[in-house]
Amino acid sequence: MYPVMNTKYIFxxxxxxxxxxxxxxxxxxxxxxxxxxxxxxxxxxDPYINxxxxxxNPYEHGExxxxxxxxxxDLDLGHYERFLGVHTSKANxxxxxxxxxxxxTKEREGAYLGKTVQIVPHITDEIKRRMLLLGRTGEYDVxxxxxxxxVGDMESxxxxxxxRQLQWELPEEDCMxxxxxxxxxxxxxxxxxxxxxxxSVQMLQQSGVKPDVIVCRTEHxxxxxxxxxxxxxxxxxxxxxxxxxxxxxxxxxxxxxxEEHLDELAVRKLQIDNYAQPDLERWKAFLDxxxxxxxxxxxxxxxxxxxxxDAYKSIQEAFVHAGAAHECKVNVRTVxxxxxxxxxxxxILQGADGILVAPGFGERGLEGxxxxxxxxxxxxxxxxxxxxxxxxxVVEFARNVLGWPDAASAExxxxxxxxxxxxxxxxxxxxxxxxxxxxxxxxxxxxxGSRIAGLYWKTEISERHRHRYEFNxxxxxxxxxxxxxxxxxxxxTGLVEAVEIPGHPFFIGVQFHPxxxxxxxxxxxxxxxxxxxxxxxx
Ligand code: GLN
Numbered sequence: 001m002y003p004v005m006n007t008k009y010i011f012x013x014x015x016x017x018x019x020x021x022x023x024x025x026x027x028x029x030x031x032x033x034x035x036x037x038x039x040x041x042x043x044x045x046d047p048y049i050n051x052x053x054x055x056x057n058p059y060e061h062g063e064x065x066x067x068x069x070x071x072x073x074d075l076d077l078g079h080y081e082r083f084l085g086v087h088t089s090k091a092n093x094x095x096x097x098x099x100x101x102x103x104x105t106k107e108r109e110g111a112y113l114g115k116t117v118q119i120v121p122h123i124t125d126e127i128k129r130r131m132l133l134l135g136r137t138g139e140y141d142v143x144x145x146x147x148x149x150x151v152g153d154m155e156s157x158x159x160x161x162x163x164r165q166l167q168w169e170l171p172e173e174d175c176m177x178x179x180x181x182x183x184x185x186x187x188x189x190x191x192x193x194x195x196x197x198x199x200s201v202q203m204l205q206q207s208g209v210k211p212d213v214i215v216c217r218t219e220h221x222x223x224x225x226x227x228x229x230x231x232x233x234x235x236x237x238x239x240x241x242x243x244x245x246x247x248x249x250x251x252x253x254x255x256x257x258x259e260e261h262l263d264e265l266a267v268r269k270l271q272i273d274n275y276a277q278p279d280l281e282r283w284k285a286f287l288d289x290x291x292x293x294x295x296x297x298x299x300x301x302x303x304x305x306x307x308x309x310d311a312y313k314s315i316q317e318a319f320v321h322a323g324a325a326h327e328c329k330v331n332v333r334t335v336x337x338x339x340x341x342x343x344x345x346x347x348i349l350q351g352a353d354g355i356l357v358a359p360g361f362g363e364r365g366l367e368g369x370x371x372x373x374x375x376x377x378x379x380x381x382x383x384x385x386x387x388x389x390x391x392x393x394v395v396e397f398a399r400n401v402l403g404w405p406d407a408a409s410a411e412x413x414x415x416x417x418x419x420x421x422x423x424x425x426x427x428x429x430x431x432x433x434x435x436x437x438x439x440x441x442x443x444x445x446x447x448x449g450s451r452i453a454g455l456y457w458k459t460e461i462s463e464r465h466r467h468r469y470e471f472n473x474x475x476x477x478x479x480x481x482x483x484x485x486x487x488x489x490x491x492x493t494g495l496v497e498a499v500e501i502p503g504h505p506f507f508i509g510v511q512f513h514p515x516x517x518x519x520x521x522x523x524x525x526x527x528x529x530x531x532x533x534x535x536x537x538x
Contacts, residue, residue: 006174007135008270010144011163013209015151015200016182020217021253023076025180025244026146027083028254032263034084035254035278038141041134042080043092044073045127046148047155051097055434062310066464066516067092070440075313076146082317082519083254094130096155102126119158127162141272151179152203164208173271179204179211180244183218183226192220194230201234212269213240213262221245240265249320251287251520255280286324286520293329297534298351302372302389303358304365306334312358315386318518322527330531340368345375354382354506354534357389359466359513363412370396382506382533384526387467390499390509391421394471397484411469420479422472424495430468438465442490444497444512450487452498452508455525461488463497463512470511471496506533 010029014022026042034040050056053064054072065078073093080088103126107117135143147163149156167175181197197216204211214234216222222230222243231238242260247253257263258278267274299319305311316332323330333352340348349355355376357369369389373396376383385393391409398407398420409421430436441462446453453459473496476486488498488510501507508526518524 005141005272006171007138007140008142008174008176008272009131009135009166009170010142010176010178010266010270011166011209012144012146012178012180013151013160013163013204013211014147014149014180015204016184016196018150020180020182021244021250022146022148022180023079024250024253025178025215025257026076026144027079028257029178029262029266030080030142030144031083031254031283032258032278032280033142033266034086035280035283036263036267036274036276037279038272038274039139040084040142040144041086041088041092041140042077042084042144042146043088043094043131043134044076044080044146044148045131045159046074046093046095047153047159048095048148049097049100049155050095051101051434052093052095054437058305058311059308062308063313064466065314066439066466066513068441068464072435072439072466074148075310078314078317078516079250081516082321083251085519085521091130091133094127096158099123099126099130099158120161123158124162124165127159128166131162131166142266142270151200151207157207160204160207160209167209173269176213176266176269177209177211178213178215180215180217183216183222183230183243185219192218192222192226194226194233197230198233205235211236213242213265215242215244215262217244217246219246249287249290251283251290251320254283255287282521286321289327290320290324290520293323293327295326295328295535295538296331297323297328297353297531297538298331298333299530299534300349300352300355300372301332301334301358302337302340302355302369303334304337304360305358306336314513314515314518315356315358318515318524318527319531321518321520321523322531324520325523325528326531326535328531328535330534335372337365337368337372340371342371342374345371348372349375349381352381353538354384354530356530357383357385357392359387359389361388361411366392366409366412370399374400377501377504377507380505380537382530382537383504383508384506384530385509386513386515387465387511390511391469391471393507393509394420394479394484394499397479397482398475401482401484402478409469418475420472420475421469424468424470427468437468440464442497442512443492444488445491446498447485447487450485451500451502451506451529452487452510452526455529457525463510463514464516465512467511471499505537506530 408416
């Protein structure tokens with residue numbers, strides 16, 4: 001019998017600049033600890049006031065990631081799931097909005113009668129309660145908490161204060177603080193500069209938080225002298241300054257962090273009896289296939305947020321996983337759907353071995369998606385449509401095969417005589433926008449003998465959803481008779497969840513989001529299927 005170990009908490013803050021990849025560092029350390037046999041999860045605390053990113057335009061913060069239990073979350077949770085291969089939940093993403101909402105609701109209920117409700121202690125107490133929540137389940141040995149934003153931001157102050165209090169309240173060996181900073185390289189002087197890091201750590205220490213480890217993002221290796229200098233000025237031991245050098249793939253970062261002994265520093269600081277070397281064999285095999293592809297294909301991603309790299313993060317990553325599975329480099333070329341027309345579609349899709357039509361909301365770029373889908377259908381080009389991409393393949397088929405030029409989704413044309421995509425019954429009374437879509441995991445039954453069932457190797461699956469509209473079942477028989485088959489249904493409601501055209505090399509539309517569940521170690525069958533079809537076409 002092992003002695004029961006307290007849950008250990010690792011807090012990760014960032015300084016100097018945003019977008020340094022705190023999420024990747026957190027995921028990498030979590031991966032290493034999990035690979036040592038520990039039970040690990042990661043959570044993200046975001047300082048913005050939205051309750052969740054569900055109502056945010058992807059241009060603001062990139063993709064909205066959806067968990068099994070239907071939380072709309074920050075895209076970093078996607079990294080956590082991909083690196084760790086475990087599911088996250090509503091509890092893994094907390095925002096300032098959620099914190100204030102809880103405190104203000106309690107205030108109205110009279111929970112603080114007679115008291116002035118203040119940032120300290122009421123807001124910070126609620127932050128701390130949430131920081132410790134997953135630890136209280138007893139399911140985890142280590143909880144990593146990433147604090148969004150940059151130290152010094154006005155809005156992250158209560159979170160930093162909560163970390164300070166926990167560092168003070170928890171036993172020394174149960175709590176660790178990691179600060180991620182940037183060491184810029186001045187090419188004119190040919191020098192790496194440490195001053196911004198010194199200032200950032202000073203700011204953190206002014207808030208009372210002492211970092212145990214400083215992770216430095218850098219384009220060039222840090223010399224031992226530089227490490228010693230950072231250590232001295234930032235008040236940590238020299239061995240506790242580690243470099244995170246630009247990597248060829250985010251999936252290489254866990255190995256780099258292991259080489260820098262980050263996992264060892266963590267188990268030592270947290271006094272975890274664990275001398276195991278992390279078991280990373282499958283991870284390394286994946287990296288090896290990723291690094292040495294034998295084939296290449298081009299997939300065109302048709303979407304309306306393509307200008308922002310992170311807007312389709314999970315889809316992009318799912319192609320990385322699927323490509324590695326086939327030892328194939330998948331070059332994803334993004335195309336702004338607004339630019340696609342019947343006249344230029346052949347030219348735009350020239351050279352493509354397959355296309356993916358992306359999820360989305362609203363009218364902009366819809367007609368371009370329809371043009372691209374028509375081209376794929378008529379030219380035997382492998383096609384995968386996700387959510388709105390599936391809905392648009394139904395609209396395209398209705399217009400160009402069934403001969404209903406006015407067919408549309410009720411989302412953009414509620415008065416269409418042929419609303420082939422319509423509002424789901426339980427959405428009709430909904431007026432509130434946030435958190436009210438059909439969200440999270442639902443079961444789906446696949447027709448035996450269909451292509452999609454062949455890809456999954458089974459007929460009972462579960463996938464995550466995020467939508468209000470659905471395939472209009474009134475038209476089901478007409479579509480099926482003309483060759484667009486409904487091959488996936490919700491077993492409880494009968495909602496159509498997947499369609500395909502038999503006889504086409506690869507033409508599948510799914511109402512759910514397969515991209516959320518793809519990981520390096522378990523690439524998603526729909527993505528591996530599309531990549532394989534693209535390779536065959538080539
Ligand atoms: N806008 C569509 C709907 O709400 C599709 C959503 C999506 O692509 N995630 O049904």
